[in-house]
Amino acid sequence: MHSTIRHINQWILSILLFLSPIAYGADLEIIIDKGIENALPIAIVPFGWSQAAGLPPIDISAIILNDLARSGRFAPMEEQDLPQRPNDFAQVNFKDWQKLGMENLVIGQLGQTATGDYVVNFRLLDVYKGKQIVGFSIPSGKVRLRRTAHEIADIIYEKLIGVRGAFATRIAYITVIKNRDGTKKYTLQIADADGFNPQILLQSPEPLLSPAWSPDGKKIAYVSFESKNSTVYVQDVITGKREKIASNPGINSAPAWSPDGSRLAMTLSKDGNAEIYVMNLSSKSLQRVTSNAAIDTEPAWSHNGNMLAFTSDRGGGPQIYEVSASGGEPKRLTFEGPYNARPRYSPDDTKLAVIHGENSVYRIAVVDRKSGQLNILTESRLDESPSFSPNGHMIIYTTTGFRGTELAATSTDGSVHQRLALEGGEVREPAWGPFMNQ
Amino acid sequence: MNFRSILILIFAVMLFGCSSTEEKKEVAVEDQGISGTDVQAQGTGEDTGSGINALDDPNSPLSVRIIYFEYDSSDIRPQYRTTVEAHAAYLAANPNVIVTLEGHADERGSREYNLALGERRALSVKNQMTLLGASTGQIRTVSYGEERPAAAGSDESSWSQNRRVEILY
Secondary structure, three states: OHHHHHHHHHHHHHHHHHHOOOOOOOOEEEEEEEOOOOOEEEEEOOOEEOOOOOOOOOOHHHHHHHHHHHOOOEEEOOHHHOOOOOOOHHHOOHHHHHHOOOOEEEEEEEEEOOOOOEEEEEEEEEOOOOEEEEEEEEEEOHHHHHHHHHHHHHHHHHHHHOOOOOOOOEEEEEEEEEOOOOOEEEEEEEEEOOOOOOEEEEEEOOOEEEEEEOOOOOEEEEEEOOOOOOEEEEEEOOOOOEEEEEOOOOOEEEEEEOOOOOEEEEEEOOOOOOEEEEEEOOOOOEEEOOOOOOOEEEEEEOOOOOEEEEEEOOOOOOEEEEEEOOOOOOEEOOOOOOEEEEEEEOOOOOEEEEEEEEOOEEEEEEEEOOOOOEEEOOOOOEOEEEEEOOOOOEEEEEEEEOOEEEEEEEEOOOOOEEEEEEOOOEEEEEEEOOOOOO | OOHHHHHHHHHHHHHHOHHHHHHHHHHHHHHOOOOOOHHHHOOOOOOOOOOOOHHHOOOOHHHOOEEEOOOOOOOOOHHHHHHHHHHHHHHHHOOOOOEEEEEEOOOOOOHHHHHHHHHHHHHHHHHHHHHOOOOHHHEEEEEEEOOOOOOOOOOHHHHHHHOEEEEEO
16 A cells, blocks of 8 residues: 555656646655554545546546545555446445445546636545535636645545544745755745645755744744854745844744734843743834743744743753743643653644653654643654644654655654655755645 | 853862963963064964964964863863863953854754754853953854754764864954
């Protein structure tokens, strides 16, 4: 099954390369290492295409299949095992599918209108009841077709798993490529959550780090060393225009957006050592949140806007603390192990993803905020920068492999695992973007 | 591991070793011929013909430009005391000279925490230099965290080379 997914990825890549010669840079390839044992069986029949001659502009069913397989919660049927290839309800022979124990069936059609736009019809069917669970007819311009396929996967995910799917989302990340002369080229990129359509937002000969999406997905804050010292910028994703937010002497880093997008928490050391501050983005006024000779950094905003979690070594080594966003006495949250850093709240604020270090091994762990219980999710040795998907089901993070850093993703219970590899370079610092609303 | 108590400890050690340090300072200055003719040599580092600039002398402790640190630590280890003293003395004797201390960390753990750790190392060296006579206005600090490794490997040999402060004139 795994090799089929990779095979399908390569097949899609070659089709896309054939049809659209524009390539913004290498695509990420997703390799699934582990799926859950009782994954839901599902069959996705290749969609019908209204034009008799010529290939469809895109293989919608393959995108849906890859999305669902990537989540690790579905076991899609192999194409060669499909007993029939219906495109609409009338063509479905439910007995054929029942015989194979295939409870869920996805069928559909891609059509082209007279104006050159497209319409995607799909139906999710309950094979045993012989009924439709959900179906939609979605108009789509050509450019939007991939996203429409992801949205269909989201709908299927929500109907069968009970939680909103996060396939029609984007990720931001940093790439590092070594030039022939030994110098490095850093880029800040965004791509679809499946690694397709990478776009370079910024390119620099100096390090970039800590990309952070605004809650509305329209801006990205990041740290750049282009002026030979860490500086925080906020850049508009569509226009590319950017604003310098913090360039004080010392450290300016770790930007984190408030849930309403009006404020940015960050680390500044201008007053003597690394402390957490909150900046009002319209007035640019600064409020100091921590005051301690220790290192206080990596603020993360809770989704209800009330709390900031951060890393502090005031207790000796780095641990996670939490403080009210309006200031106060921080409370320590992690007590297991000598090193816990880089907190991120789950979308429902019940958990924090952290880097957990012990015996020279650094892994991604999830801490329950109430009980303090810590669960280690990864098995590698040098992991960092965890980021939750907006539905809280997956965590994307950086891991270190043979070629340097690469991205990986795990489900929040550790049962699903995959790697996203970029050819010819290192990838790191992923930030999973928010749900995209119409 | 309290930063303040370590600072006090360093200061106490400095007090005890004070006299021998001053002797070394004076010897170094005389050897390089930098005394009354300082005016020409200061701030430009040019060869005035009156002897090698101290910064270029490969035999001087000033030729050591990197201080290495232990894991998650910003303590300056005893083997680097001579180096820090020499640079502090040079700065004290050349008030127009500006130096940049670049702090770094190895790749393990979180990137942003490592940025702060690199800074703490640079500040640690700065603090010791100012205690020894350099003025704070002469010393700039910048941290690159783990972003500019000296060694690319993922083993202790590489990591130990990356936990450093570089002294840049």
